Amino acid sequence: MRKTALRKYQRLEAAALWRPEPGAQRLDVIVSLGEATLTITDMRERVQAHWSLAAIARANPGAEPALYHPDADPGETLEIAEGETEMIAAIETLRSAIARQRPRPGRLRLAGMAASLLTVVLVVALWLPGAARDHALRVVPGAKRAEIGQALLDHVYRVTGPPCRTPGGADALAALERRLPPETGRARLTVVRSGVKGALRLTGGTVLLNADLVEDHDTPDAVAGHIIAAHLRAGARDPLDRLLADAGLWEVLRLLATGSLGDDALRAHAEALLREPPAPPPDAALIEGFARWQVRASPYAYARDITGETVLGLIEADPFARDADLPPILSDSDWLRLQGICGG
Incomplete structure (x- = not known):
């Protein structure tokens, strides 16, 4: 020019x-x-x-x-x-x-400020949520996790109905807990009539079981398989991690600052869990888990798909398909009591 x-x-x-x-x-x-x-x-x-x-x-x-x-x-x-x-x-x-x-110092300053602001926004949007969540997972104690889990259960029960309770059924659940403990911590088994697909482990250790798993099967193998799957999912991803991811950054910061989560965040997470249950663990992890807990894989596989077509890998790789010498999951009497826990 x-x-x-x-x-x-x-x-x-x-x-x-x-x-x-x-x-x-x-x-x-x-x-x-x-x-x-x-x-x-x-x-x-x-x-x-x-x-x-x-x-x-x-x-x-x-x-x-x-x-x-x-x-x-x-x-x-x-x-x-x-x-x-x-x-x-x-x-x-x-x-x-x-x-x-000529260079425009004002424009350069504005561009520099915009770049700095963009960097801050990216840090807040991309790095901070994950970092804050990871920190919360490290510092939230077991007692607080149990408290959060109980508050979450209150929202879950509004959809599933109250847990099934009979004296004999409670003893049978306790025996099943002892037979299938999680690898870390303790899990408390609870049977509900509806709203849960299979088994779902929540923050705090509660494992919700659909009543169909105990009422519609002749042996406890299927419900045991679903419990193992729930334990494996919790081992792969902390249930509290999904809760905090659903809740968002501000709720994570609120937990770190006050030790509690908002009621709206808990209700939304409960609805999301029941509406979109976690996917089953990979077959390889399941096979390893069945071998570790000494439970047959085939009954669990057929409980997921009665035709066996979509779970053929589990059926064929069942580590105990031909082995009848396994420790019992429950005694016959405990299994009968568990099948009647919802009054059926």
Whole structure:
């Protein structure tokens, strides 16, 4: 742009009055427009000054006669007569072209501030939620987890109905807990009539079991398999982690600050768990788990899919498919009592 403007104004000259410093007499001069400078020459063709086009300021924008000075020296002036409109227009055009090419400190500062703000937003949006959640998982004690789990259960029971209770059924559940303990901590088994698909382990250790698992099967193998799957899911991902992920950053910060979660967050998580239950663990993890707890895999597989088509890998890899010498899951009497826990 600047070179195009220069070619248009090559060899342009005009008469002017030049004063080298404040109080000095003004001299008649000729101003010549060059490639990068204004050249000021007296009437004897002696060069008096060179002004850089990039460092010219106008003292009286829009007024005439036009009065210019170097940016750093307002005491040295150049007054171009009113009739020299082409020279004035040329200088103004070149000054504008040069100004557009200069860096904009304000824009740079604004861009820097925007970049910094974006970095903060990204940190808050991407890093902080995970970091805060990880910290909470490390510092929340077992007693607080149990308290949160009980508060969560209150919301779950609004959908599933109250837990099934009979004296004999409670003893049978206790025996099943002892036979299938989690690898860490303790799990408390609870049977509900509806709302839960299979088995669901919550924050605090409660494992909810659908009543169909004990009422619709001849042996306890299927319910045992679902309990093992629930333990494996909890081992792969802490149930509190999913709760905090559903609750969001502010609820995590609230937990860290006050030791509690909001009622709305607990209710929303309970509804999400029952509406979208966790997926079963991978087959390889399940097979390893059945081997570790010494439970047959096939009854669990057929409980998930009675045709066996979608669980063929579990059926074929059952570690105890031909082994009848396994420790019993429950005694026959305990199993009968457990089947009647909901009064059926």
